[in-house]
Amino acid sequence: MQKRLLVSELKVGMYIILPSSWLSHDFIKSQFKIDSPELLQKVQYQKLKHVTVDYEKSDRFESAISDEPTVEELAYISHNDTVKDPKHESAPEGWSSRSVVPEELIAAIEDKKLSPDKKSAAVYSHSIEMMEHLLESPTAENINASKQAISSITDLILSDDKTADSLLRITAHDFYTYTHSVNVGVTGLMLSKALFKNSDAHDLHELGAGFFLHDLGKVKVDPDVLNKPARLTESEMRHVRIHPYQGYKILNDANALSEECRLIIMQHHEFVDGTGYPRKLKDNEIHIYGKICGIADVFDALTAERSYKKAMSTFDALTLMKEKMITHFDKELFGSFVRLF
Numbered sequence: 001m002q003k004r005l006l007v008s009e010l011k012v013g014m015y016i017i018l019p020s021s022w023l024s025h026d027f028i029k030s031q032f033k034i035d036s037p038e039l040l041q042k043v044q045y046q047k048l049k050h051v052t053v054d055y056e057k058s059d060r061f062e063s064a065i066s067d068e069p070t071v072e073e074l075a076y077i078s079h080n081d082t083v084k085d086p087k088h089e090s091a092p093e094g095w096s097s098r099s100v101v102p103e104e105l106i107a108a109i110e111d112k113k114l115s116p117d118k119k120s121a122a123v124y125s126h127s128i129e130m131m132e133h134l135l136e137s138p139t140a141e142n143i144n145a146s147k148q149a150i151s152s153i154t155d156l157i158l159s160d161d162k163t164a165d166s167l168l169r170i171t172a173h174d175f176y177t178y179t180h181s182v183n184v185g186v187t188g189l190m191l192s193k194a195l196f197k198n199s200d201a202h203d204l205h206e207l208g209a210g211f212f213l214h215d216l217g218k219v220k221v222d223p224d225v226l227n228k229p230a231r232l233t234e235s236e237m238r239h240v241r242i243h244p245y246q247g248y249k250i251l252n253d254a255n256a257l258s259e260e261c262r263l264i265i266m267q268h269h270e271f272v273d274g275t276g277y278p279r280k281l282k283d284n285e286i287h288i289y290g291k292i293c294g295i296a297d298v299f300d301a302l303t304a305e306r307s308y309k310k311a312m313s314t315f316d317a318l319t320l321m322k323e324k325m326i327t328h329f330d331k332e333l334f335g336s337f338v339r340l341f
């Protein structure tokens, strides 16, 4: 089994495969086992962000050998993803003058000649780029700039059914919070479109921003915990559970989003059976927007790959949600969610 990891996730005993070009690193061999802390440090000192780990040639790690996670653990998997590489914490030089929104994103949204498949691929990849930048630097200015771009993505999803359907199908699944944010943004918006398209009572632009930004609070979680390539311990899980409130607070301080949509961030891990967090809310104590985001969040966690579990297909994820987790969700909303696929 091979996995692509951030260099900050590497450990002594791992067998790594570096990019073949010598220009990107100082090693003569491009494949070797990290056999000492000094060698680990040397690898992490290179200008590489990711490397591939071959677990079959590595010492045994919990991440490579653990059993399948339990259903309860699956419900929490979306916590254990990566916000950013701690080695790249400071903003790149000249960053402040760059917009958090790639120009290519707006160009792709506005390009009337692109086919739905090409358009969705471009919008998807540049949205991920935007979320990556935003999570690296979640200032009020960047939050508001990305909110405007999310508003344009929302218009696209509402007005162009073919591109919207294609967007729903191309979602990639890796370890990163920014990919997860875009996936939950797209699926949350698609469910909201199905539910609310004939109603004036819901501002789908605000809602879309809530879904895309639902995990913003992860920037306040210790990267070593988020980047841990294995299941979290109970105390690490407790630490990760601060992220709904931290995200709510960041958006409140930035004066971004209506209070109703800030609830998405606060409530996206609450379950209708009262087993969620942070408040163990039940049924109608959870806002419908929080319930929608919760369904999209669990679905993306199940269909994503982690170092300790394989990705599930859409069908398998929906079946597991129905058979093993249905008490967590509002049944009617879940039914509408299934009909999207």
Ligand SMILES: [Fe+2]
Binding pocket: 078, 079, 214, 215, 243, 268, 269
């Ligand atoms: Fe979350």
Ligand SMILES: [Fe+2]
Binding pocket: 078, 180, 184, 214, 215, 297
């Ligand atoms: Fe999430």
